[in-house]
Amino acid sequence: MGFVGAGRMGLPMVRQLCAAGHDVRALARSDAARHALEQEGVTSFSEAAPVATGADAVLVCVFTDEQVRDVCLSGPVLEEMPPGSVVVLHTTVSPGTVADVAERAGPRGIDVVDAAVSGGPHDIAAGRLTVFAGGPDTAMERVRPALEAYGDPVLHVGPAGTGVRVKLVNNALFAAHIGLLAEAVRLGTRLGVDERTLLGALPHGSGASRALAGAAARGSVEAFTTSVGGFLGKDIAVVRRAVAELGGDLGALGDALSAVPSGAGTRTR
Template identity: 65%
Template sequence: MRLGFIGAGRIGRPMAGRLAGAGHEVRVLARSPEARAALGADGLEAVADAAAVADGADAVLVCVFDDGQVRDVCLDGPLLARMPAGSALVVHTTGSPRTAEAIAARAAEHGIDVIDSPVSGGPHDVAAGRITLFVGGADSAVARLRPVLGAYGDPVLHVGPTGAGQRVKLVNNALFASQIGLLADAARLWRQWGLDEEVLLGALLHGSSASRALTGVQARGSVAAFAAATGGFIAKDVDVVRKVAAEEGGDLGALRAALESLAAAHR
């Protein structure tokens, strides 16, 4: 397929590389000459504006940092107007389900399918072709784009209509962040008992409390170190979770206290 890509950062760049490696023709947005030269060295076609990304594309994939940037690119910019009728837009950024739904409504006016496909994992998972994708969208659109998403995603989980991918990802992130918050509370207990946090973290990996969150914390040596390294990304998504829960009448319940513990650890 002929693909456009916007957001070639820590997650997006290895995605674009795997797409090109799978035989797709990939145009990547890069604003500066230096960025375009770097992408060209990786065998990717770099272009200077979103209109060029969209021109003649079968699909455009967006992997920018946050929901505001998604709205700037997909609702306030020329992207949808320049994409061909019958093409598709994939939003990989974690954000509000309402943003995904608004984009889908606008895109429908141009005959464009939209799927939201937030990711769970990191750049190393993309590079290995095993990042998890939570996909929301029409059955036909998801089926058509599976060969594209499968270049880096495994599993590719179709979880419902447009917006459902974001809702699953937000629940996932709330649980993950809450687990870090609980570990922060546990770390305080350990210190009160005079225990060595790093030793105890290593031991807990072999117990029933083992989790992906604990694995990440143990690799950093402490909850505080993990929170400092990942806080920017986690805090962004937690803010979205709280906003969406407030907008849609959701009750965070016990998750709220754990998220507050995480915020305290990050401070």
């Protein structure tokens, strides 16, 4: 199988795929990336075409919509993949991007699975990354063994495009938790409770959440927000665009997002 995007998230995925016995070819445009892949026993190429040629599946784990479009719509990946193969999109993109890739892939006999993920490199290494996957049943069964090399649970949530929709809701809710937590810390301060003390105590109560656990580990809401801001801010921008295109708004979620410290890039409404 082919792999495009062997970076912070992608490289540990490649490791897990190799450990599970999959034969992986990966794109490596820099000497550092090529060296990292070769250390894992992966065949690397400086161009995308040989990564996709004859591959039963190509997994794409880049960062933005634009990069997915460059790989799948402007680049040679779909042109080189054979009929009956599957392109898997791990990037959190807009539903429109998934639809555009599927429109280009379909006439070539290529299925699209959008497999948005929740978790980090440590979850990949432990084989417990959450995968929200959308796509045809038959395509899901073909790529499930690969996804299960690093994902547990691997959740098939509907047709193509549904995976990213679930992920966008997930990240909007997660960011809203951070916004509510920031408000809770402000309330605690007004009541005379130090933030670090509050964050140390609340995870043991009924208000616990993953956002709260992360903030407690970092010692402050602002520090936690800064640590996740680059990824979370990008995804929240995607969900805002998707909702705006539907002519709606985020309702109470939007109110909570407005309280998120600026490190997550979510304050602009």
